[in-house]
Amino acid sequence: MNLIALGIVSFSGILLLAFSLIKRKSPPKFRIIPALTRLYRAIGLSVEDGTRVFIHLGPMSLLTPRGGAPLAGLGMLRHLTERTSLSDRPPIAAAGEASLALLAQDTLEAGYEAAGAGEFYQPLSGRLIGLTPFSSAAGAMSIIRDEDISASILIGHFGPEAALMAEAAERENTFLLGASDDLSSQAALYASAQEVLIGEELYAAGAYLGATASHAASITVQDILRWLIILGLLAGAALKLFGMI
Amino acid sequence: MRTVAVILAVLTGLIVLLGYFFPVLSGVQTVVLSWTIILAGTATVVGVFSLILVHFNKVTRREKGSVYSVLLLMALFVTFIFGITLGPDDPNMQLLVNAIIVPVESTLMALLAVTLLYAGVRLLRRRTDLMSVIFLLTAAFMLFASATLPFGEISLLNNWIRPWVQQVLALGGARGILIGVALGTLTTGLRILFGADRPYGGK
Structure with missing residues (x-):
């Protein structure tokens, strides 16, 4: 079993490296995800309005197997910071887990420096807002209500408490995009958020906001692996049907 | 550095x-x-x-x-x-936590039930498409089929349709989404491992 897992990881790694080299030569093309198009517009409006963008990375520790979603969120935060760093009001990044909050601060600083606006970076715009899912949701609700937010993004691992934050954004009549790797949260966000990313769309968000060759390559690799899994499932079903396994 | x-x-x-x-x-x-x-x-x-x-x-x-x-x-x-x-194990300290944090989080959980119901009602106003209709109908059907009804259970709903929706449609969809999430996690991890994404700073 370990060897199969090692094989999958190695195969994916080789594919990722190969496609990263190939994609450098041609600009990446993606299918349109309407939620991300509207997010792009909302960010532009917030910069013009002089209001803030708020990004919440969730309460999940990076030390757990669910750490992938907050890592994707950090990638998105980096692109957002570069785009909004020259706005009158800096973006706010929050997390419900301490090490993630520190990484959010670091990512914000890196984004400002990359945009040539390092002097505008404010350390307290990256915050820890609670240490449990519900306390961090409560902290996020108060930020959405009190800090002149016009666009909020929930990207990471959330539970159904994400609906409370979506409701807070709805009350303030502001834009909210929800993206979680948890199924119950995806259902809650589908019902309550203005825009929602389902399943692997969460991991594509960074690529849509600031595509690099490695982002484009990772989306291609995901597609290839998905087709391999589909073929494997169909082959397994056919073998079972004919009594061969 | x-x-x-x-x-x-x-x-x-x-x-x-x-x-x-x-x-x-x-x-x-x-x-x-x-x-x-x-x-x-x-x-x-x-x-x-x-x-x-x-x-x-x-x-x-x-x-x-x-x-x-x-x-x-x-x-x-x-x-x-x-x-x-x-000290964290003292009964008074435990009481402080259990008497404040637990009830507050339970209250938020209860609020969540109302919020989700309200969100469901508003869904069609915000997003009028086929998927929203299916989403709402499925949610209403599952509630109806799971609840204890005053006239007893409807055998066709409880024993046939609900398990089929749960174990075939919902489980299949959930597995599909989870496979997508797992592949996304894998490629995100590999990008970080190769140094292409650096969430620990750097220009």
Whole structure:
């Protein structure tokens, strides 16, 4: 079993490296995800309005197997910071887990420096807002209500408490995009958020906001692996049907 | 300095990953993970100081909602004093936690039920498409089929249609989404391992 897992990881790694080299030569093309198009517009409006963008990375520790979603969120935060760093009001990044909050601060600083606006970076715009899912949701609700937010993004691992934050954004009549790797949260966000990313769309968000060759390559690799899994499932079903396994 | 950080991050990531596949490296993997836990604990202390600073600034600038910041700072200070003097296992300290944190989180959970119901009602106003109709109809059907009805259960719903929706449609869809999430996690992890994405800073 370990060897199969090692094989999958190695195969994916080789594919990722190969496609990263190939994609450098041609600009990446993606299918349109309407939620991300509207997010792009909302960010532009917030910069013009002089209001803030708020990004919440969730309460999940990076030390757990669910750490992938907050890592994707950090990638998105980096692109957002570069785009909004020259706005009158800096973006706010929050997390419900301490090490993630520190990484959010670091990512914000890196984004400002990359945009040539390092002097505008404010350390307290990256915050820890609670240490449990519900306390961090409560902290996020108060930020959405009190800090002149016009666009909020929930990207990471959330539970159904994400609906409370979506409701807070709805009350303030502001834009909210929800993206979680948890199924119950995806259902809650589908019902309550203005825009929602389902399943692997969460991991594509960074690529849509600031595509690099490695982002484009990772989306291609995901597609290839998905087709391999589909073929494997169909082959397994056919073998079972004919009594061969 | 940035290069050193990248090299350290990639090497540490590789050691932890390979530790799962090669038992020879599992000892080093355990040591690295132990260091990580210590660092995460330290990060919590730093995070709490950051939380105090944010709310202290809100109070001194008399920003909107600063009353809640005063409450938060007072609660944090009182809990800290009790925690230091009594210790976390003291029954009074446990009572403080169980009498405040647990009921507050339960209240939020109860609010969530109302919020979701209200969101369901508003869904068609916000997003009028086929998927929203299917979403609402499925939610209503599952509630109807799971609830205890005054005239007893409807056998066709409870024993045939509901299990089929749950175990075929819902489970199939859920597995599809989870496979997508797993592939996304894998490629995100690999990008970080190769140093293409650096969430630990760097231009």
